Amino acid sequence: MDAFRLDGKVALITGAGGGLGVAQVQALAKAGATIVATDATEAALGAMDLTGLTDIDAVEMDVTDGGSIDRAVDHCTARYGRIDLLVNNAGISLPGSVLDYDMDWFDRTSAINFRGVFAVSRAVANVMVSQSTKGAIVNLASIGGMVVDGPTSAAYDGTKAAVIQITRNFAFELARQGIRVNAVAPGYTRTPMIEKYLNDPDYRSALENRLIPMGRVGRPEEIANAIVFLLSDAASYVTGHTLNVDGGWVIQ
Ligand SMILES: NC(=O)c1ccc[n+]([C@@H]2O[C@H](COP(=O)([O-])OP(=O)(O)OC[C@H]3O[C@@H](n4cnc5c(N)ncnc54)[C@H](O)[C@@H]3O)[C@@H](O)[C@H]2O)c1
Numbered sequence: 001m002d003a004f005r006l007d008g009k010v011a012l013i014t015g016a017g018g019g020l021g022v023a024q025v026q027a028l029a030k031a032g033a034t035i036v037a038t039d040a041t042e043a044a045l046g047a048m049d050l051t052g053l054t055d056i057d058a059v060e061m062d063v064t065d066g067g068s069i070d071r072a073v074d075h076c077t078a079r080y081g082r083i084d085l086l087v088n089n090a091g092i093s094l095p096g097s098v099l100d101y102d103m104d105w106f107d108r109t110s111a112i113n114f115r116g117v118f119a120v121s122r123a124v125a126n127v128m129v130s131q132s133t134k135g136a137i138v139n140l141a142s143i144g145g146m147v148v149d150g151p152t153s154a155a156y157d158g159t160k161a162a163v164i165q166i167t168r169n170f171a172f173e174l175a176r177q178g179i180r181v182n183a184v185a186p187g188y189t190r191t192p193m194i195e196k197y198l199n200d201p202d203y204r205s206a207l208e209n210r211l212i213p214m215g216r217v218g219r220p221e222e223i224a225n226a227i228v229f230l231l232s233d234a235a236s237y238v239t240g241h242t243l244n245v246d247g248g249w250v251i252q
Helices: 019-030 042-046 066-080 102-127 154-176 192-198 201-211 219-231
Strands: 011-013 034-040 059-060 085-088 135-140 177-186 243-247
Touching: 011 066, 011 135, 019 034, 019 085, 034 042, 034 243, 042 059, 059 066, 066 102, 085 102, 085 219, 102 135, 102 154, 135 154, 135 219, 135 243, 154 177, 177 201, 177 219, 192 201, 219 243
Parallel strands: 011 034, 011 085, 034 059, 085 135, 135 177, 177 243
Antiparallel strands: none
């Protein structure tokens, strides 16, 4: 099972202070990676539950700010001399009807969920191509990039469809440089992002009894485990793929 380990690898995670991000920090660290956990604010980084972990390097990085991305990437190269693994996890969801959707929300969602993935991948891929052992990238897409997963999620879902496509583009372009690029598409997973849906008894019942064949929402570590697989040598011939981790939602 050594192929599933990440020993000796330096991993940069965006949005690491969130529900899925913290689980990724935990899982990648347990698999042996050195973690650079980044988030937009010091407060988000400070809120991370790092129980049982030591030596997590917490660094501020706002994925909408080119200067902030460069500073975090420079920090990694100065301190570790390399970046082997990248998880583009930062993302927001601002639901609303298409009929009166706030276009500032649209711009913000696109800037973080789509442009942010592109900009951070671009910066980190440039480091990876300069290394002798290249690297692997995993992007957080969503089932919303493939199916309509809610009545008011057009802006969010559009960005996630874009993430699925640029995962293929980056994978194609970087394959001969030795860099693999894949995505994970979570279904509803218990984090602050979906709390509002779980607190609505009718919607929660629809999720558990109708929308999710496995009858329950996901756990953050179930997403993180799939990410570890895609980053590891166990997935050495997998690139450009989006792996659904959704309790069967999109097979219906
Ligand atoms: N939770 C789910 O059910 C679910 C389902 C499908 C996809 N996803 C995706 O998984 C990823 C993580 O979601 P989550 O549930 O952990 O959400 P979350 O809200 O718990 O965490 C998101 C994190 O992103 C950070 N962030 C926001 N703006 C940022 C910026 N400009 N720069 C850097 N970081 C920023 C936040 O501070 C937060 O720590 C997102 O891309 C989300 O779209 C989540």
